[in-house]
Amino acid sequence: MIVYGSVLSPFVRKLLGYLGEKGIGFELKGVGIGDPDPGFRAASPLGKMPAIDDDGYRLADSSAIIHYLEAKHPEPELIPADPQLRGRTIWWEEFGDTLLAACSGKLFFNRVVAPHVLKREGDLAAAAQAEAEDLPKLLAYLEEAIPASGFLVGDRLTLADLAAVSPLVNVRHCSAGADPARYPKIAAWSAAILSRPSLAPWIAKDERMMAALAG
Ligand SMILES: N[C@@H](CCC(=O)N[C@@H](CS)C(=O)NCC(=O)O)C(=O)O
Structure with a gap:
């Protein structure tokens, strides 16, 4: 999975911490504000970070990405079921x-x-x-x-x-x-x-x- 973003963004940082806690492998592709990188723009049409490309499934927004990943990788549970x-x-x-x-x-x-x-x-x-x-x-x-x-x-x-x-x-x-x-x-x-x-x-x-x- 590719993660597009900058470590200085709070939304990217939240996602990076989440991925580490889950043990989900990824490659961070550094992009800045207004970055024209075509992969980033395809994953994030409004140009906001973070965005992901998970084997062709592209998604932007830290919350959307985390909810997608929580459904795909339920353990360890970071969004409680209770x-x-x-x-x-x-x-x-x-x-x-x-x-x-x-x-x-x-x-x-x-x-x-x-x-x-x-x-x-x-x-x-x-x-x-x-x-x-x-x-x-x-x-x-x-x-x-x-x-x-x-x-x-x-x-x-x-x-x-x-x-x-x-x-x-x-x-x-x-x-x-x-x-x-x-x-x-x-x-x-x-x-x-x-x-x-x-x-x-x-x-x-x-x-x-x-x-x-x-x-
Ligand atoms: N709700 C979004 C917010 C994303 C966001 O606003 N990211 C900022 C960086 S901290 C950004 O990409 N700004 C660039 C812009 O607005 O053009 C999320 O959780 O991912």
Whole structure:
């Protein structure tokens, strides 16, 4: 299976972690924003990452891809079958993909992607507003919600942890807003999830790319 995307994208990171936890083999084909790569454009007609080509079956959107793969490879179960746990898992996926990613996107796009990748000015006022107003509300909710088990749903790793932790990486790349002294449970939970073998090598690559962009 080919995965198209950049490790700096929270949606791609979520999928990479999922694939690692599942033990599904893949080849990552690096593409950037607006990439004209024909394979990528065929798999993702609207040009958004991630997208996959699984032996000719092409699909875009991290959630669509993960739901496809969960049906194809049910074990280990990362989207619980239990109705209540499943509902909670999809809630956390929504929290990560929509709420936290929208906020982290305003920070990361305007402070990193616009100036360092697209070589144009970012909207720094929008980033500052997201950091001051949106981020504290989301982090306060997450801090309160993290259970003593260290996993968001059902006392074991699920898609919930992968989805919620991914945008936090982008926040940390360009903001001190997720201060470990203020959010100690988020700090401990995210360190544990990000150091899993499914994610740690991608995070290391991510950090090397950020260092190269900053340099
Ligand atoms: N809901 C989509 C979001 C994908 C998305 O917005 N990806 C961004 C990168 S983080 C992208 O490809 N942006 C390029 C564009 O909008 O042209 C998913 O979960 O995959």
